[in-house]
Amino acid sequence: xxxxxxxxxxxxxxxxxxxxxxxxxxxxxxxxxxxxxxxxxxxxxxxxxxxxxxxxxxxxxxxxxxxxxxxxxxxxxxxxxxxxxxxxxxxxxxxxxxxxxxxxxxxxxxxxxxxxxxxxxxxxxxxxxxxxxxxxxxxxxxxxxxxxxxxxxxxxxxxxxxxxxxxxxxxxxxxxxxxxxxxxxxxxxxxxxxxxxxxxx
Numbered sequence: 692x693x694x695x696x697x698x699x700x701x702x703x704x705x706x707x708x709x710x711x712x713x714x715x716x717x718x719x720x721x722x723x724x725x726x727x728x729x730x731x732x733x734x735x736x737x738x739x740x741x742x743x744x745x746x747x748x749x750x751x752x753x754x755x756x757x758x759x760x761x762x763x764x765x766x767x768x769x770x771x772x773x774x775x776x777x778x779x780x781x782x783x784x785x786x787x788x789x790x791x792x793x794x795x796x797x798x799x800x801x802x803x804x805x806x807x808x809x810x811x812x813x814x815x816x817x818x819x820x821x822x823x824x825x826x827x828x829x830x831x832x833x834x835x836x837x838x839x840x841x842x843x844x845x846x847x848x849x850x851x852x853x854x855x856x857x858x859x860x861x862x863x864x865x866x867x868x869x870x871x872x873x874x875x876x877x878x879x880x881x882x883x884x885x886x887x888x889x890x891x892x
Contacts, residue, residue, distance in 0.1 A: 709755040709762075711769050715776030716840075717749045723775050730781045734771055737788050738764040742772075770794050777844040778837045786835065786846050795852040797843040797859060814838050816862045824868060828855050831875040854878045 715723060724731050724744060731742050739761075743752040753768045767788055774784035774794050786792050803809040818825050818838055825836050832855040834847030843859055845852045854875070861871045 709758075709765070711753040711765050713751050713753070713769060713772060715749050715751060715772060717746075719776050719778070720744060720746050720749055722781065723751070723772060725781065730775075733781075734768055734785075737785075738768040738771075740764055740768045742768065774837075774844055774846060777842050778839040779835065779844060779846065783835045783837075783846060791848045792846060793849050793852055795845040795847075795856050797845075797856065797863075798841065799843065799863075800841045802863060810841060813863050816868075817843065817859055819868070824862070824871075827872060828858055828875065831872075831879050832858075850882065854882075 722730070724746075725733075731744065734740075735742055735756075739756050741754045741756055743754070745751070751772055753765050753772070755762075755765060770787045770793075771781075771784045773796075774787060775781060777796065787794055799810045799813060803813075816824070817828075817836075819827075825838065828834070829836050832847060832851045834845050834851050834855045836855060836859070837844040837846075845855045845859070847855065857878075858871050858875050861874065862868070
């Protein structure tokens with residue numbers, strides 16, 4: 692009983708999280724707010740939250756509008772804002788509002804220990820000539836891929852996003868593009884077969 696009372700006291704509204712703090716790059720603040728505040732307003736309405744953005748330092752506070760607002764709404768808003776912060780357009784980031792969609796990230800600074808020359812080289816491999824490689828990853832897996840300054844973001848359902856992540860990790864490791872494309876085609880066929888089979892059961 693004491694544990695339950697402690698949870699109520701520290702979580703704000705019953706057992707639900709009611710406030711989230713985060714920060715996005717300053718250059719993405721305008722994208723999050725949108726023209727005449729439209730993007731922020733749409734996100735607030737979709738998630739049952741109030742979003743406060745500090746244009747001076749990029750800090751964001753997400754709050755529940757009422758005790759009935761589930762913590763899921765705050766976490767969804769947080770994921771959409773994270774995606775916009777990485778570099779996704781609001782239209783693509785809003786896909787995360789769907790129940791089965793996730794945001795998967797790869798931190799290149801963490802992978803390469805801040806060695807900028809390696810980060811730049813790998814970003815070029817992931818994007819490909821005229822964006823070809825990124826486009827192939829997106830079209831084969833049904834995901835959105837954003838190559839941010841230091842973070843790669845992937846939006847899709849869990850299975851699709853994990854395959855895209857594996858493909859990108861292969862490129863980071865230096866595997867040939869041909870091997871990555873073959874992997875993607877193989878995984879796409881596997882998923883298609885499995886999903887078709889499940890429909891007929």
